[in-house]
Amino acid sequence: MDLSGKKAVVFGGTSGIGLATAEQLAARGVSVTVVSRNPEKAGALPSGVKAARCDVRDRAALAALLESLAPFDILVSAATGGTRALGPFMEMDLDGYQASFDKLWGYANVVRLGGKHLSPTGTIVLVSGSPARRPRPGQVALSSVGAAVEALARAIAPEIKPRRINVVSPGIIDTPMVAAQGEERAELYRKMTASNLIPRAGTAAEVAKGILFVIENDFVTGTTIDVDGGWLLS
Numbered sequence: 675m676d677l678s679g680k681k682a683v684v685f686g687g688t689s690g691i692g693l694a695t696a697e698q699l700a701a702r703g704v705s706v707t708v709v710s711r712n713p714e715k716a717g718a719l720p721s722g723v724k725a726a727r728c729d730v731r732d733r734a735a736l737a738a739l740l741e742s743l744a745p746f747d748i749l750v751s752a753a754t755g756g757t758r759a760l761g762p763f764m765e766m767d768l769d770g771y772q773a774s775f776d777k778l779w780g781y782a783n784v785v786r787l788g789g790k791h792l793s794p795t796g797t798i799v800l801v802s803g804s805p806a807r808r809p810r811p812g813q814v815a816l817s818s819v820g821a822a823v824e825a826l827a828r829a830i831a832p833e834i835k836p837r838r839i840n841v842v843s844p845g846i847i848d849t850p851m852v853a854a855q856g857e858e859r860a861e862l863y864r865k866m867t868a869s870n871l872i873p874r875a876g877t878a879a880e881v882a883k884g885i886l887f888v889i890e891n892d893f894v895t896g897t898t899i900d901v902d903g904g905w906l907l908s
């Protein structure tokens with residue numbers, strides 16, 4: 675896809691991986707709308723980027739927003755959706771486990787309600803996470819949600835051709851998703867990545883480069899690209 679003059683909607687585009695994606699798309703001449711529940715959190719947006727407010731779990735509001743933005747060429751969702759349950763499954767609060775799937779429902783809503791407004795050469799990108807295919811202890815919820823996201827994209831790809839859909843799967847990435855600051859934050863990332871082939875947290879920009887790759891490359895659909903510092907082999 676030649677990005678120049680194209681139109682994109684990036685859910686979860688006001689922070690972290692989504693924001694970095696919006697910045698890279700805008701720098702390539704794409705007109706971008708970033709969407710989240712509290713878009714003001716993004717601060718000053720680069721030129722070519724507008725913001726809109728919507729919760730991806732609210733289907734009526736989402737349908738109305740997508741209608742107002744249509745048509746578009748690029749649909750990205752990096753919206754976390756809701757809360758994430760962590761810890762051993764046999765001790766897990768089952769409501770918390772179920773709530774973790776808000777990420778999947780949000781993605782499903784975006785694809786189902788946004789896909790119909792996508793141009794014939796349009797493309798969709800979702801974001802899963804390394805635990806989908808290599809969970810570490812305590813990551814049952816992250817793993818099952820991420821695996822469902824990757825399966826969703828694989829299953830939808832043949833149905834929406836010639837439009838394309840892909841997933842990018844990040845490892846540990848330094849974004850505002852982690853609240854800790856200063857030395858506590860640095861120590862957390864050191865611990866979480868110590869055994870990785872590339873022992874550091876990735877940046878949101880590095881993941882966004884993976885997202886730009888699957889957007890631009892017209893020969894890629896129905897697959898998952900890992901940007902994970904070697905997590906899967908660690």
Ligand SMILES: NC(=O)c1ccc[n+]([C@@H]2O[C@H](COP(=O)([O-])OP(=O)(O)OC[C@H]3O[C@@H](n4cnc5c(N)ncnc54)[C@H](OP(=O)(O)O)[C@@H]3O)[C@@H](O)[C@H]2O)c1
Nearest residue numbers: 686688689690691710711712729730753754755803847849
């Ligand atoms: N960071 C990592 O280490 C990592 C690793 C693996 C996978 N991932 C995945 O990568 C994606 C992006 O993560 P990130 O690290 O960039 O997180 P982030 O910095 O916390 O950004 C999440 C974005 O999603 C938006 N959002 C959350 N719930 C939403 C909802 N219900 N409706 C609309 N927007 C919503 C947030 O804005 P509002 O709060 O304003 O709604 C924000 O813009 C997520 O799917 C995450 O699971 C991240």
